[in-house]
Amino acid sequence: MADVLKxxxxxxxxxxxxxxxxxxxPVCGQVGTLDVLYDYALLRTQLHRDQLISxxxxxxxxxxxxxxxxxxxxxxxxxxxxxxMYAAPRLAADLGLVEAWVKDxxxxxxxxLKDRASALIVARAQEAGITTVSTASTGxxxxxxxxxxxxxxNIKIIIFVPATAPEAKIAQLLVYGxxxxxxxxxxxxxxxxCYDMCIEKGWYCRNTGINPYTIEGKKTxxxxxxxxxxxxxxxxxxxxxxxxxxxxxxxxxxxxxxxxGWISRIPRLIGVQAEGSLPLVTxxxxxxxxxxxxxxxxxxxxxxxxxxxxxxxxxxxxxxxETNGAFVSVPDxxxxxxxxxxxxxxxxxxxxxSAITYAGARRALELGYLKPEERVVFLLTGSGLKDVRRxxxxxxxxxxxxxxAEAVRRVLHLE
Amino acid sequence: MADVLKxxxxxxxxxxxxxxxxxxxPVCGQVGTLDVLYDYALLRTQLHRDQLISxxxxxxxxxxxxxxxxxxxxxxxxxxxxxxMYAAPRLAADLGLVEAWVKDxxxxxxxxLKDRASALIVARAQEAGITTVSTASTGxxxxxxxxxxxxxxNIKIIIFVPATAPEAKIAQLLVYGxxxxxxxxxxxxxxxxCYDMCIEKGWYCRNTGINPYTIEGKKTxxxxxxxxxxxxxxxxxxxxxxxxxxxxxxxxxxxxxxxxGWISRIPRLIGVQAEGSLPLVTxxxxxxxxxxxxxxxxxxxxxxxxxxxxxxxxxxxxxxxETNGAFVSVPDxxxxxxxxxxxxxxxxxxxxxSAITYAGARRALELGYLKPEERVVFLLTGSGLKDVRRxxxxxxxxxxxxxxAEAVRRVLHLE
Numbered sequence: 001m002a003d004v005l006k007x008x009x010x011x012x013x014x015x016x017x018x019x020x021x022x023x024x025x026p027v028c029g030q031v032g033t034l035d036v037l038y039d040y041a042l043l044r045t046q047l048h049r050d051q052l053i054s055x056x057x058x059x060x061x062x063x064x065x066x067x068x069x070x071x072x073x074x075x076x077x078x079x080x081x082x083x084x085m086y087a088a089p090r091l092a093a094d095l096g097l098v099e100a101w102v103k104d105x106x107x108x109x110x111x112x113l114k115d116r117a118s119a120l121i122v123a124r125a126q127e128a129g130i131t132t133v134s135t136a137s138t139g140x141x142x143x144x145x146x147x148x149x150x151x152x153x154n155i156k157i158i159i160f161v162p163a164t165a166p167e168a169k170i171a172q173l174l175v176y177g178x179x180x181x182x183x184x185x186x187x188x189x190x191x192x193x194c195y196d197m198c199i200e201k202g203w204y205c206r207n208t209g210i211n212p213y214t215i216e217g218k219k220t221x222x223x224x225x226x227x228x229x230x231x232x233x234x235x236x237x238x239x240x241x242x243x244x245x246x247x248x249x250x251x252x253x254x255x256x257x258x259x260x261g262w263i264s265r266i267p268r269l270i271g272v273q274a275e276g277s278l279p280l281v282t283x284x285x286x287x288x289x290x291x292x293x294x295x296x297x298x299x300x301x302x303x304x305x306x307x308x309x310x311x312x313x314x315x316x317x318x319x320x321x322e323t324n325g326a327f328v329s330v331p332d333x334x335x336x337x338x339x340x341x342x343x344x345x346x347x348x349x350x351x352x353x354s355a356i357t358y359a360g361a362r363r364a365l366e367l368g369y370l371k372p373e374e375r376v377v378f379l380l381t382g383s384g385l386k387d388v389r390r391x392x393x394x395x396x397x398x399x400x401x402x403x404x405a406e407a408v409r410r411v412l413h414l415e
Numbered sequence: 416m417a418d419v420l421k422x423x424x425x426x427x428x429x430x431x432x433x434x435x436x437x438x439x440x441p442v443c444g445q446v447g448t449l450d451v452l453y454d455y456a457l458l459r460t461q462l463h464r465d466q467l468i469s470x471x472x473x474x475x476x477x478x479x480x481x482x483x484x485x486x487x488x489x490x491x492x493x494x495x496x497x498x499x500m501y502a503a504p505r506l507a508a509d510l511g512l513v514e515a516w517v518k519d520x521x522x523x524x525x526x527x528l529k530d531r532a533s534a535l536i537v538a539r540a541q542e543a544g545i546t547t548v549s550t551a552s553t554g555x556x557x558x559x560x561x562x563x564x565x566x567x568x569n570i571k572i573i574i575f576v577p578a579t580a581p582e583a584k585i586a587q588l589l590v591y592g593x594x595x596x597x598x599x600x601x602x603x604x605x606x607x608x609c610y611d612m613c614i615e616k617g618w619y620c621r622n623t624g625i626n627p628y629t630i631e632g633k634k635t636x637x638x639x640x641x642x643x644x645x646x647x648x649x650x651x652x653x654x655x656x657x658x659x660x661x662x663x664x665x666x667x668x669x670x671x672x673x674x675x676g677w678i679s680r681i682p683r684l685i686g687v688q689a690e691g692s693l694p695l696v697t698x699x700x701x702x703x704x705x706x707x708x709x710x711x712x713x714x715x716x717x718x719x720x721x722x723x724x725x726x727x728x729x730x731x732x733x734x735x736x737e738t739n740g741a742f743v744s745v746p747d748x749x750x751x752x753x754x755x756x757x758x759x760x761x762x763x764x765x766x767x768x769s770a771i772t773y774a775g776a777r778r779a780l781e782l783g784y785l786k787p788e789e790r791v792v793f794l795l796t797g798s799g800l801k802d803v804r805r806x807x808x809x810x811x812x813x814x815x816x817x818x819x820a821e822a823v824r825r826v827l828h829l830e
Contacts, residue, residue: 056471058473058497076762077501077502077762078499078501078762078763079499079522082473084493084494084524086492086493086566087492090568104524107494107522107524109499109519109522109762109763110764111798111800147758147762147764148762149762150758150759150760150761150762151501151761151762151763152762153505158827159813161813163815167807167812168803168804168807170812170813171803171806171807171810172764172799172800172803172806173813174755174810174811174812174813175754175755175758175759175764175799175806175809175810176755176758176759176762176764177755177758177759179813179814179827180812180813180814181813181814181816181823181826181827182812182813182814182815182816183816183817183818184815184816184817184818185818189818190818193818193819193820193823196820197820197823200820201829339590340589340590340591340592343562343565343590343591343592344565344590344591344592345565346565346566347491347492347493347524347562347563347564347565347566347567347591348493348524348566349525349562349587349590349591383526383800384587384590385526385587385798385800385801386800388583388586388587388803389583391586391587391590392582392583392586394590395586395589395590396589397582397585397589397595397597398574398576398585398588398589398594398595398596398597399594399595399596399597400578400597400599401596401597401598401599402598402599403598403599403600403604403605403608404608405608405611405612405615408596408608408612411596412573412594412596414616
């Protein structure tokens, strides 16, 4: 386990003791998401990279020594993390890259990377004796929290969603036994109501950005990337960006490893947004700060990354700026076409917000933000089975044939 | 690698050299599915159980020494197998069992256990220099073959489906780049047409039952079950049954291990069918042979196990009869209710044909086919994300609230 040394605001830099503040910076408000910092000098003397090699844990808890949990604390049983990293030579060739890899985080238990965050949040709730965990989300975060919650005893999950959320998305939450509140308002109001109720009732609030520990769970994906390259990290990691919490988590993971001296550099991070939801692209291009950013009306088919004012905008901008990365945007038509492209080039069927990294890489190459000789990891954050409707839109139908060999030969041009 | 010694018909017992016959028994026809047999006496001297402990391969290829592949042959890169085995104390308590486990095979790359079969079939096709693999299926087998096919170079996948197959199911195949033929006929005709075309064109036919090697892939799930219990196998494995190929694969895996002397007994296998598709339950209860079985008109919401005349009926009946197991059936209403039950008791969201094992266990306990003190593994064969529509039907909706704390307190009875 790692003792949390302090929490630091990603906007103003104020520092707090770990038990002094629970959520965002009291001075900056919600934009001031907190970094969880450790005593890296001490950890350097206690932990050794090579110890991990003999650790046979096949999940994110392999890195438990770098996570904010007490040694005696229980962790949820679902196998989160340890997701596959596949060499993707055909994807690389298609894009004109020398070397490409895909990290398939859609293979997590509820189908997305968000399981990493929810697993840590539920573990911390149990450690603190909190029996209710709540979040506002219609998507992967809610499914992850509901699923991880169902895997343990005596944790109640309450999800706040706009009443207009699609029934198919809500079904997964209900199946896991979560209490789902259909709030007659928009997402932002549901988010605030969730937070207010958590404060009032002492529930643990998993809301993205608000809770500094989601990133501590998500950072394990960076640990896995680094370890799968034997600590010689790739040049670039391409990540789709909505609220910015995932790219911030990837960044935090590499920063932790760098501070420990386990890696000698941090990969460049390229964030991909949908053209209809690109506030971070705009802020990055115009050199605007997180505090100055204004909400836009976000619209994209990649609903996992639709965010008008990204909750973790401060950390997301920092992740790209500090790593000499870039932000690019992609129109929905290209995102849609990326679903079959990634599936056919790698065998991984992912959701629109993951497939978008393919079109984003092409854009980054065109703009010179990505060089053909760089070694690139595509982070695929969610399973394609999460959004079969979009997959349907991305392909044309099968070939109708009469039930005869002759008809088959004709339609396949086999005569 | 394991050299195939011979193929033996599961109906008449005739034996063939491995290269003498490719598909079913030439004498018995399609009912005569073949067993793939090895020189167990030789393998006993060559292989040692404890060698596996030091093998760090995290996939079904961990057991490559027990699979029919040449040492130099490539295997598809997707990480198939090595699926989680979860202790399920709440599931056990709910059913009145002392000890229960769930094996989550829905976590395979395309979302079902069928990946195990398709991975071996594609590897064998590549080994033989065959570049087209084909099957008739609308469900998990087709998705698995398409996905595994997309993960390798130079393999073309052709899927035969009835033209009436649901578009959402076909979408996943098309995304992976498979050629999908919508045959204007029923499933049986599509199956036969697929087989005929394979024979005519030299494509490798993955059709269930016809191809004896699908079971060699599926048997790896039994290897994993045995190893996760440190070779002290559970008393009972509960498996849903449609065509019978999975229960036969589970059986074959345990038989292989028993023949090698790695396990001292074979678990009892309990097969669960839907009431609307229960030909094997009937045959078992009435002591009818596979050859005597007649087709019925199968109807069930658990479409992965809908089969009017199970293709692998001979092996499925044998698996239950030889292990002193049982067949039980479950009405669709109980299958539907089992989806949230399993999810809430274990954290695993599975498709109807997996959840049915929960209701099936209850039935087996009532009938005395299962004893409360037996150690039971529930084999969950497919992800819940495969069939979100049925999940939606299995739960009631969320709670509508006005966007105020007072409304939330009231609806949650927190006043």
